Amino acid sequence: MMMLAQIVLYSWPLVAWFLFRKLRPEPALIATILLGYLFIPERVGYDPPLLPPINKHLMPLLCAAVGMWMIRRREALAAERAARRQAAAEGKPEAPRNRRPPRRHRSWITRIIPLITGVLLVNTVFTWQTNQEPIFYTTSVLAGIRPYDVGSMSLSVLTMLLPLWLGLRYLRSREAMTDLLKVLVWCGFAYSFLILWESRMSPRLNVQLYGFFAHSWIQHVRDGFRPIVFLAHGLRVGIFLAMAALAAAVLARNNTDGKRGRWLALALWLLFCLPISRNFGATMITFALMPVILFTPTRIQFVIGLVIAATVLIFPLARGSGLIPADRIVAAIMTINPERAGSLQFRLDQEDILLAKANQKPVSGWGGWGRSRVYNDDTGRDESITDGSWIIVIGTSGWIGYLGTFGLLCLPVILAALRFRRFELGTVESGTAIVLCANLIDLIPNSSLLPLIWLIAGTIWGRLIQTSTQLAENRAKDSKRAPHGRVRRAPERRPAVHSANSTPSNT
Incomplete structure (x- = not known):
């Protein structure tokens, strides 16, 4: 079974390729990282000398980074080819390929x-x-x-x-931020069923699927069973559920996609699963912050x-x-x-x-x-x-x-x-x-x-x-304008006007 854990880790580039094929780039980036964190097992990887270990945390990040770079590179090449075709159709000279992009005005936050x-x-x-x-x-x-x-x-x-x-x-746009919240909510919803199963049957999914337990068994018995699923500790399950529940509350408050009822139902469902996961701290954090988001x-x-x-x-x-x-x-x-x-x-x-x-x-x-x-x-x-x-x-x-x-x-x-x-x-x-x-x-x-x-x-x-x-x-554009909104222009030279009976001076 340990071999299966290695296969899941090193085949994650294929999962990332599938996600980037089926989803938009931003949701694919988020899903590649989040699904890798949730389903790749702990204690599996390769630790080369000097370099950081290749494990469930680094592998999805590398796949997401390479995937986004390839997509942006492909889009840039497609835009360049389209610009050349348009220039050829209009009979304009082709722009130089290595032309630097125009300098942008950046704030101190950058x-x-x-x-x-x-x-x-x-x-x-x-x-x-x-x-x-x-x-x-x-x-x-x-x-x-x-x-x-x-x-x-x-x-x-x-x-x-x-x-x-x-x-x-x-992920700097508001749409990308909304995508992050959506992926977080749906991953939390899917994970909640595994959490409920382990809270009833004991935290054994990692053992049954991969053949080992990721932590100490005694720490996951708290008046019942504390689910761990495929994470390093049951406490991380709790804070993940808390973040998913709060993300659902944000989407409900914003009335995302015009489906406030659906997001509110998901928030309540995740809130219901939190005490069952036996995470007192994460539950208290969620109960304290969810009213802040909603009201x-x-x-x-x-x-x-x-x-x-x-x-x-x-x-x-x-x-x-x-x-x-x-x-x-x-x-x-x-x-x-x-x-x-x-x-x-x-x-x-x-x-x-x-x-x-x-x-x-x-x-x-x-x-x-x-x-x-x-x-x-x-x-x-x-x-x-x-x-x-x-x-x-x-x-x-x-x-x-x-x-x-x-x-x-x-x-x-x-x-x-x-x-x-x-x-x-x-x-x-x-x-x-x-x-x-x-x-x-x-x-x-x-x-x-x-x-x-x-x-x-x-x-x-x-x-x-x-x-x-x-x-x-x-602000840079406005600085080029006059105080009353008039654009500053160079003074125009007016041609000399001569009457019909006069002759211009030769001096």
């Missing part, structure tokens, strides 16, 4: 992502410079970071940001998204200084679910230990090889459990890596909230920002920093860049 990407790449060098020494324990040794590891860390940064760039480049104005949605994104962006500072009322949160959850409150308290205790270790190298972190974890001095045994993505990132990459990584995720929501009137953003953009915020909240207790959240963030970035670029071009 410079943010390349700048942050460059900072993250430079930070890998800082991490190497400050972590070359090995760490010795009684029975074990943790290797130092080598120059060889700088290339590996840099490639990991680039592959992590690949879905962000795909969303930025190809609040666009401005309020952006304000709530701004507050959530800003809080996540400065969360380590707030957590370390005691601004986050952790004890009150645990006490409030204790009244609802004591078992979940105990689990949260355990995570908070682990975060305190790991945050103290991260503060020893706060700028660029400890790097890889498990150096950011806490070990017993006598036995060398690993005594830490890393759950939240935020503590993992700040431990391995420091504040530079944290602000760079979470800045790319939080800044599009913050900028959209600050400029939504000027950029004429509507309910689709505000709802997509709330969907992204749901995943941002989940990054605090869980490690769900996956390609889907990067794709959504890239879509919002692309929408901001598209609207800001259009405004910049409009």
Whole structure:
């Protein structure tokens, strides 16, 4: 059965080819990435030296990137051939082939992502410079970071940001953003039946189909069975269902395709499946944010998204200084679910230990090889459990890596909230920002920093860049006009007028 898992992974280019043949380019891009995340098994792939591992996360991204490049290349060649045929039919000279496209006016937003990407790449060098020494324990040794590891860390940064760039480049229109929400909803609807089956029959689909279980069995027994399907953990099933339910609410609020009732029914169905998946955190996030999407104005949605994104962006500072009322949160959850409150308290205790270790190298972190974890001095045994993505990132990459990584995720929501009137953003953009915020909240207790959240963030970035670029071009056009809307023209020379009886002067 392990052979079947390998076949599914390495035959994904054929699945991508089929999707690009049957769907429009934008939905095909989204479906290639999302279906690969949902159905390719975990723990399968090839890890070449220096290069990032080819697994269920990277393979769909590469297929989607190559597919979109081939389609755009084919469209460009077809447009060039059509232009040459039209020029030949009209008898015009053929334009040069390698002519550069006209320079476009771009806003300052277009410079943010390349700048942050460059900072993250430079930070890998800082991490190497400050972590070359090995760490010795009684029975074990943790290797130092080598120059060889700088290339590996840099490639990991680039592959992590690949879905962000795909969303930025190809999903920047409102129609493409709507396509993203639609594909997310329909994939969640299809996945919900597998989730219901595993919640009743136990999480065994991965075992029956591929021959192995992707995680610890004991963590998926919570007063019943917690579904895992083909993902790495049942918690990721929960946040995926939450995002699908919120996406359906966005489509219902926007009355997409004039079928509000259908989207509302799908939202209610996914909301019904969430408690059955036994994900307390994802369920609470959905119940808190779905009324915001359905009943609040666009401005309020952006304000709530701004507050959530800003809080996540400065969360380590707030957590370390005691601004986050952790004890009150645990006490409030204790009244609802004591078992979940105990689990949260355990995570908070682990975060305190790991945050103290991260503060020893706060700028660029400890790097890889498990150096950011806490070990017993006598036995060398690993005594830490890393759950939240935020503590993992700040431990391995420091504040530079944290602000760079979470800045790319939080800044599009913050900028959209600050400029939504000027950029004429509507309910689709505000709802997509709330969907992204749901995943941002989940990054605090869980490690769900996956390609889907990067794709959504890239879509919002692309929408901001598209609207800001259009405004910049409009301002450039308006700057050529007179103050009262009159176009500036060169003064015309009037010919001299002579009477019939006069003769022009020879001087």
